[in-house]
Structure formats: C-alpha cells, structure tokens
Amino acid sequence: xxxxxxxxxxxxxxxxxxxxxxxxxxxxxxxxxxxxxxxxxxxxxxxxxxxxxxxxxxxxxxxxxxxxxxxxxxxxxxxxxxxxxxxxxxxxxxxxxxxxxxxxxxxxxxxxxxxxxxxxxxxxxxxxxxxxxxxxxxxxxxxxxxxxxxxxxxxxxxxxxxxxxxxxxxxxxxxxxxxxxxxxxxxxxxxxxxxxxxxxxxxxxxxxxxxxxxxxxxxxxxxxxxxxxxxxxxxxxxxxxxxxxxxxxxxxxxxxxxxxxxxxxxxxx
Amino acid sequence: xxxxxxxxxxxxxxxxxxxxxxxxxxxxxxxxxxxxxxxxxxxxxxxxxxxxxxxxxxxxxxxxxxxxxxxxxxxxxxxxxxxxxxxx
Numbered sequence: 001x002x003x004x005x006x007x008x009x010x011x012x013x014x015x016x017x018x019x020x021x022x023x024x025x026x027x028x029x030x031x032x033x034x035x036x037x038x039x040x041x042x043x044x045x046x047x048x049x050x051x052x053x054x055x056x057x058x059x060x061x062x063x064x065x066x067x068x069x070x071x072x073x074x075x076x077x078x079x080x081x082x083x084x085x086x087x088x089x090x091x092x093x094x095x096x097x098x099x100x101x102x103x104x105x106x107x108x109x110x111x112x113x114x115x116x117x118x119x120x121x122x123x124x125x126x127x128x129x130x131x132x133x134x135x136x137x138x139x140x141x142x143x144x145x146x147x148x149x150x151x152x153x154x155x156x157x158x159x160x161x162x163x164x165x166x167x168x169x170x171x172x173x174x175x176x177x178x179x180x181x182x183x184x185x186x187x188x189x190x191x192x193x194x195x196x197x198x199x200x201x202x203x204x205x206x207x208x209x210x211x212x213x214x215x216x217x218x219x220x221x222x223x224x225x226x227x228x229x230x231x232x233x234x235x236x237x238x239x240x241x242x243x244x245x246x247x248x249x250x251x252x253x254x255x256x257x258x259x260x261x262x263x264x265x266x267x268x269x
Numbered sequence: 270x271x272x273x274x275x276x277x278x279x280x281x282x283x284x285x286x287x288x289x290x291x292x293x294x295x296x297x298x299x300x301x302x303x304x305x306x307x308x309x310x311x312x313x314x315x316x317x318x319x320x321x322x323x324x325x326x327x328x329x330x331x332x333x334x335x336x337x338x339x340x341x342x343x344x345x346x347x348x349x350x351x352x353x354x355x356x357x
Contacts, residue, residue: 149291149295153298190283201291
C-alpha cells in the first residue's frame with residue numbers, strides 16, 4: 001500500500017513543483033519505488049523540471065479516459081529507475097479530472113508503488129482539490145511572506161475538512177511545513193518573517209527550511225531535480241527533508257546566516 | 270554592540286508588522302471557517318422575525334458561533350432601540 005503525499009500551498013510560485021520533483025527523487029534514491037503526478041492540467045510543468053518533457057506521449061487525462069494504460073503513460077526517470085513521472089495533460093480543460101478517475105489511478109498505482117507524490121496546482125479549484133483529496137500526508141510549501149502564509153492557512157482548513165480522510169472521519173492527514181526561499185540574512189535584518197514567526201502562526205510540524213538559492217534556477221534550467229545537486233544548499237536541504245520524513249533525526253540547517261567576511265568583522269557578539 | 274547593529278535599530282521591523290497582521294487575520298479567518306454555512310441565512314431570518322415587532326436596523330443583531338472540544342455555542346445578541354414599539 002502506497003503512502004500518498006500532496007505537495008500543496010494555495011499560492012503559486014512558492015516552489016511546489018521544485019519540491020515535488022526533489023522529494024520524489026529523494027524518496028526514489030533511498031530505494032522506495034515512487035511515482036510523481038502532475039495535477040496541473042493545462043499548465044503542466046513537472047515534466048520540464050524533471051527533464052522528461054520530450055518523452056511525454058500519454059498523460060494523466062489519457063489514462064483516466066481509458067485512452068492509454070498507466071504503464072504507457074508513466075515515464076521512467078533517467079537518473080533513477082525507482083522513479084516514475086505521470087505528466088498532466090497540456091491541452092484539456094480542468095474538468096477532465098474526476099474524483100472517480102483520480103481515485104482509480106491512485107488505487108492502481110498503490111499496488112505497485114511505495115510513495116505517490118501529488119504535485120498540486122496553485123489555487124483551490126478542482127485540480128488542487130483532487131491533488132489533496134486522497135492524501136495521507138501533506139507537504140505545505142510556504143514562503144516567509146504574508147500572502148503565502150495566509151494561503152497556507154487556508155489550505156490547512158481545506159485539508160482538514162474537504163479531504164477523503166476528513167469526510168470518512170479517518171485519522172487526519174499529517175501536515176508538514178516546508179519553508180522555502182528562506183533568507184537568514186533578511187530575517188536577521190527584520191525584513192523577513194522567521195521560521196519561528198511562521199510556526200507561531202501556522203502551528204505545523206517543520207520538516208525543513210529550504211534557503212533561497214541560485215541552484216534552484218540552475219537545476220530547473222537543466223531539468224535536473226535540485227536534490228541531485230548535492231553540493232548546493234537547496235539540494236542538501238531537500239535531502240534532509242526526505243531523511244526526516246522517513247524518520248531520521250537530522251538537526252535543522254540553513255536557519256542561521258552564514259557569516260561572510262563583512263559579518264565577521266562587524267558582526268560583534 | 271557591533272557597528273551594523275547601530276544602524277539598524279530604532280525602527281519597527283517590517284517582519285514584526287507582518288507577523289502581527291497575519292496573526293490577527295488568520296485568527297479571524299479561522300473562526301469564520303468553522304462556522305456552519307447556514308449562519309448568514311439564520312441571521313437574516315431572525316432579523317425579519319424581530320422586525321415584525323420592533324423596528325431594528327440591519328446591524329442590530331449579531332450572531333456568534335463558537336466551538337471548543339466538547340460543545341458548540343450559538344450566541345445571539347439583539348440590540349433593541351430605546352424608543353420602540355410599532356403600535357398594534
């Protein structure tokens with residue numbers, strides 16, 4: 001039986017797809033057979049971040065409509081043979097996804113996979129709803145910024161009332177906070193909400209902090225999930241997050257600023 | 270105190286302003302999230318009933334719904350005007 005993870009946020013542009021690609025790769029690299037599904041019908045991008053855009057033949061909606069089998073649509077990742085990508089449809093409208101269809105596909109995947117990562121679209125429309133509906137765990141990606149924090153809170157409300165687990169009065173979805181695009185320097189200057197601030201407001205279990213990092217853009221430019229760049233801070237942050245999710249005890253990093261020469265000279269204390 | 274700190278004090282940081290605004294907003298949105306969806310209509314209908322007898326304004330009535338672990342409370346507050354009745 002697979003564990004279903006939704007990567008969600010409400011707000012767009014906070015790093016859902018980057019996170020989905022990274023954690024799916026991280027779980028697969030640890031030897032768990034993992035599928036990552038793009039729920040953003042009409043605006044697919046996971047294929048691009050995963051670097052498999054030229055190998056898309058069939059998509060999620062084709063499988064729901066019975067035009068292709070799941071095996072035909074799943075794309076095996078070129079870096080890791082435990083990882084498969086199910087791309088979203090680029091042409092059809094959002095109504096192409098149905099709760100019944102999504103449920104069937106997740107059930108079929110569950111027989112064969114250990115983890116299923118659902119990359120949610122932004123917003124709270126149908127695609128986002130279906131991405132979180134069947135989830136066991138939710139990774140709430142938040143930027144330390146007012147609109148993102150507010151939207152995350154809204155998403156938490158939806159997770160606890162509109163999901164399958166809520167509707168069937170099962171054990172609630174486990175919710176985790178992933179604070180991304182974090183800049184310890186700006187936090188220190190008082191220009192950015194700190195990890196503690198965000199946790200005070202959202203009261204979520206912190207899975208990890210991903211620092212604002214040039215390596216994220218470099219990774220997406222070349223279509224390689226950033227977690228494979230193990231020299232980069234963001235890559236290491238995602239590796240920590242995957243390890244913590246799997247139960248390893250790793251101290252949090254990237255919360256305090258690295259002191260440069262200037263900081264060392266004038267930093268005091 | 271370092272040289273840098275000297276220049277950056279004296280001003281409420283924008284992050285603390287952000288935190289305060291968010292705390293108020295999120296608390297407010299959470300209470301309305303847990304309210305049953307019939308509340309606005311209930312409020313409207315109660316208002317109509319009261320207006321049959323007393324001349325009150327739209328904002329004379331407040332409906333508050335509160336929920337804790339073991340009970341739900343519906344609080345109704347109606348402000349009657351000093352000078353009232355419609356004569357019958």
